[in-house]
Amino acid sequence: MSKQEFQTEVSQLLQLIVHSLYSHPEIFLRELISNSSDALDKLRHLTLVDDKYKSLVGNGIESPRIDLELDEEKKTLTVSDTGIGMNEEDLVAHLGTIARSGTKTFLAQLSGDAKKDSNLIGQFGVGFYSVFMVADKVEVFSRKAGEDKTYKWTSDGKTGFEIEEATGSDARSSAGSTVLIHFNDEGAQYANSWRLQEIVKKYSNHIAFPIFLTYDKSEWNAEKKESSKSRVTEQVNAASAMWQRSKSELKSEDYKEFYKSITGNWEDPLFWFHTRAEGTYEYTTLFYIPAKAPMDLYQADYKGGIKLYVKRVFIMDDSKELLPQYLRFVRGVIDSEDLPLNVSREVLQQNKVLNSIKTASVKKILSELKNIATEDKDKYALFIAEYNRPLKEGLYGDFANRETLLELIRFKSTQVEGFTSLEEARQRMQPEQKAIYYITGSSESMLRNSPLLEIYKKKGIEVLILDDDIDEIVFSNVLKYGEIDLKAVNKSTTGDDFKDDSAPQKTEEIKPLLEKIKATLGEAVKEVRASARLADSPSVIVSDEDEPSARMRQMMRAMGQKDVPEPIPTLEINPDHEIIKKLLANPEDATVEDAAWLLFDQALLLEGIPPKDPATFVKRLNRVLSHSI
Numbered sequence: 093m094s095k096q097e098f099q100t101e102v103s104q105l106l107q108l109i110v111h112s113l114y115s116h117p118e119i120f121l122r123e124l125i126s127n128s129s130d131a132l133d134k135l136r137h138l139t140l141v142d143d144k145y146k147s148l149v150g151n152g153i154e155s156p157r158i159d160l161e162l163d164e165e166k167k168t169l170t171v172s173d174t175g176i177g178m179n180e181e182d183l184v185a186h187l188g189t190i191a192r193s194g195t196k197t198f199l200a201q202l203s204g205d206a207k208k209d210s211n212l213i214g215q216f217g218v219g220f221y222s223v224f225m226v227a228d229k230v231e232v233f234s235r236k237a238g239e240d241k242t243y244k245w246t247s248d249g250k251t252g253f254e255i256e257e258a259t260g261s262d263a264r265s266s267a268g269s270t271v272l273i274h275f276n277d278e279g280a281q282y283a284n285s286w287r288l289q290e291i292v293k294k295y296s297n298h299i300a301f302p303i304f305l306t307y308d309k310s311e312w313n314a315e316k317k318e319s320s321k322s323r324v325t326e327q328v329n330a331a332s333a334m335w336q337r338s339k340s341e342l343k344s345e346d347y348k349e350f351y352k353s354i355t356g357n358w359e360d361p362l363f364w365f366h367t368r369a370e371g372t373y374e375y376t377t378l379f380y381i382p383a384k385a386p387m388d389l390y391q392a393d394y395k396g397g398i399k400l401y402v403k404r405v406f407i408m409d410d411s412k413e414l415l416p417q418y419l420r421f422v423r424g425v426i427d428s429e430d431l432p433l434n435v436s437r438e439v440l441q442q443n444k445v446l447n448s449i450k451t452a453s454v455k456k457i458l459s460e461l462k463n464i465a466t467e468d469k470d471k472y473a474l475f476i477a478e479y480n481r482p483l484k485e486g487l488y489g490d491f492a493n494r495e496t497l498l499e500l501i502r503f504k505s506t507q508v509e510g511f512t513s514l515e516e517a518r519q520r521m522q523p524e525q526k527a528i529y530y531i532t533g534s535s536e537s538m539l540r541n542s543p544l545l546e547i548y549k550k551k552g553i554e555v556l557i558l559d560d561d562i563d564e565i566v567f568s569n570v571l572k573y574g575e576i577d578l579k580a581v582n583k584s585t586t587g588d589d590f591k592d593d594s595a596p597q598k599t600e601e602i603k604p605l606l607e608k609i610k611a612t613l614g615e616a617v618k619e620v621r622a623s624a625r626l627a628d629s630p631s632v633i634v635s636d637e638d639e640p641s642a643r644m645r646q647m648m649r650a651m652g653q654k655d656v657p658e659p660i661p662t663l664e665i666n667p668d669h670e671i672i673k674k675l676l677a678n679p680e681d682a683t684v685e686d687a688a689w690l691l692f693d694q695a696l697l698l699e700g701i702p703p704k705d706p707a708t709f710v711k712r713l714n715r716v717l718s719h720s721i
C-alpha cells in the first residue's frame with residue numbers, strides 16, 4: 093500500500109470546497125456522473141478507432157452504462173461506470189493533483205469571503221473533489237481498459253490518499269471505475285432513493301448514457317403501509333442526446349440543465365443557439381455563451397469548450413479545429429451526420445465537412461449575437477462586459493467576418509457614457525467630419541485628458557477611447573468601417589484633417605522657431621512641425637502613419653522582441669499657444685533650448701513615457717520656474 097499526500101493546490105481546493113460550497117452539496121452527484129460520462133465517451137471512441145479495444149468488447153469492456161447503488165442502512169452510495177478506467181499512475185495523477193494551470197489563477201483570486209468565493213468556484217467547476225462535501229471517506233476502484241489489475245484509491249479528503257491493488261471481491265471484472273461514497277452527516281440526506289432520482293433528473297437527465305439506480309423499493313399495501321421491500325434497478329434518466337431533440341420539445345430549463353451538466357457551471361448561461369442544418373451537410377449545433385468569461389480565458393493553455401460528436405457518438409473535445417480561437421469562450425456541441433466515426437485530429441484539420449460546419453457555425457453565432465444586440469440591449473451589454481476583448485481578437489484573425497465583428501464590438505467614447513457602437517458613432521458624425529477617430533493607450537483617464545483630443549473637443553467631434561492592451565495592434569490593421577475611414581488620432585497625418593486656410597501662413601511664421609527646436613532636439617525627434625490639432629496644449633507627440641507608436645514598441649519589447657527600433661517621434665507645436673508666441677517674441681538661444689526640451693518631455697509624459705534624463709528635466713524646469721517667479 094502506498095500513502096501519498098495531496099498536491100498543495102488540491103488541499104487548498106478541498107479546504108475551500110468544505111467551507112464555501114456547503115450551499116450546494118448535491119452537485120457532487122452531477123460531477124461524478126459527468127466524470128463517468130466522459131470516461132464512457134473516451135472508451136467508446138477508442139473501441140471505434142483502435143482494433144486493440146474493439147476486440148475487447150464483451151470481454152473486458154462492457155456496454156456503456158452508469159450505475160448508482162444505494163445502501164440506505166450503511167449510508168453509502170456507489171457511482172460505477174463501464175468507461176475507460178484508471179490504472180495506478182492515472183489515479184495518482186488525476187485524483188491527487190490538479191493539472192489545469194487555471195486552478196492557480198483561480199485560487200489566487202479567492203477573497204476569503206465565503207459567498208463571493210462560492211460564486212467563483214461555481215464558475216470554475218470543482219470536479220471529483222466536490223464529493224468530500226458529503227463524504228468522510230471515499231474509495232475508488234478502477235480498472236483501465238486493456239489492463240487486468242484493479243486499483244483501489246482511498247481518502248478521507250483531508251491530507252492525502254492511499255493506493256493499493258484491489259483483489260478478491262474488490263477487483264473489477266471489466267474496465268471502468270466505481271466510486272464508493274461513505275456519507276458524512278451532511279451527506280446522509282442523499283442516502284435516499286427519491287432524493288437521488290430527483291438530483292439525476294435535475295442535472296443529468298440528458299447525459300447520453302443510461303443511468304440506473306439500484307435501491308430497496310418499498311411495496312405499499314392497501315392501508316398505505318409499507319409491507320415489504322425489494323431490491324430493484326431502474327433507469328432514472330432520459331439518456332437522450334438532448335441536442336437532437338427538436339426546439340419545440342425543449343424547455344428553457346432543459347437547455348440550462350444540459351449546459352450545467354456539460355460545463356460544471358451552476359450559473360445559467362447568458363444565451364444559447366440551437367441549430368439543425370440540412371443543406372449540403374447535415375449537422376446539429378448547440379452553442380452556449382457562459383454568463384461569465386472563464387478566469388483562464390487569456391491563458392495560453394486555455395481549452396475550448398466544444399464537444400464534437402458524429403451521429404451522437406462523442407469524438408473529441410477542446411479541439412482547436414472546431415471554432416476559431418477568438419470564440420474559445422463558447423461552450424456546447426457539434427454533432428455531424430457526415431463525418432466518419434473514426435475521424436482523427438489530424439484528418440479534422442483539413443476536413444471539408446468540418447470546415448464547412450465551422451464556417452457556418454461562426455456566421456451563425458455572430459448573426460445571433462447581432463440579433464441580440466438590436467433586440468435586447470441590456471442583455472447584450474452583459475455579453476460585451478465579458479467578451480468584447482475576444483471579439484477584438486477576431487478582427488485580427490477572421491477577415492471574412494470583419495465587418496460583422498466591427499458591428500458587434502463596443503467602444504468607450506468621448507461623447508457617450510458606457511459603450512457605443514461604430515454604427516452609432518457614424519450616425520453622430522459632424523457634417524464636416526472626415527473619419528471616425530479613436531485614441532489608443534493603457535489608461536482611460538490618461539486618454540481622456542490627452543492633448544490630442546483638444547481639437548476634437550473644440551469641434552464637438554467624437555473620439556473612441558480604446559484602452560485594451562490589444563487595441564493598438566488590432567485597430568492599426570482596421571482602416572475602414574464600411575466606407576468610412578477609421579483613424580488613430582496620434583498618427584501624423586490625422587492632424588491634417590483639421591488644417592484650415594490659415595495653416596500655411598502660420599507655419600511660415602513659426603518656421604525659424606521650428607528649425608531652432610529641431611536643431612536643439614537633434615536626433616530625438618524626426619521632425620518638428622506646426623500642429624493644427626492642439627487647442628490648449630503647446631505640444632504633442634505623434635507617430636508616422638506606418639510606424640508602431642511608442643506604446644506599441646514598449647509592448648513589443650515586453651513580449652520579448654529584441655530589435656525593436658528606437659521610437660523617433662514627430663513633435664507638433666501649437667502656433668497659437670501663449671508659450672510659443674512668447675518664444676517667437678523672445679527667441680534667445682538659452683530660453684529656446686530649455687523650452688524645446690520641456691515641450692518635448694511634457695509631450696512624452698502625457699503619452700505615459702517618462703523623460704529619458706529626469707535630473708536634467710527637473711533642472712530645466714526649475715530654471716524656467718525661477719525665471720518666471
Ligand SMILES: Nc1ncnc2c1ncn2[C@@H]1O[C@H](COP(=O)(O)OP(=O)(O)OP(=O)(O)O)[C@@H](O)[C@H]1O
Nearest residue numbers: 127128131175177178186217218219220221269356
Ligand atoms: N469515472 C472516471 N473514470 C475515469 N477517469 C476519471 C473518472 N473520474 C475522474 N477521472 C479522471 O480524473 C480527472 C479529474 O477529474 P475531475 O472531476 O476532478 O476534473 P475534470 O473532470 O477533469 O474537470 P472538471 O473540473 O471540469 O470536472 C478526470 O479528468 C479524469 O481523467
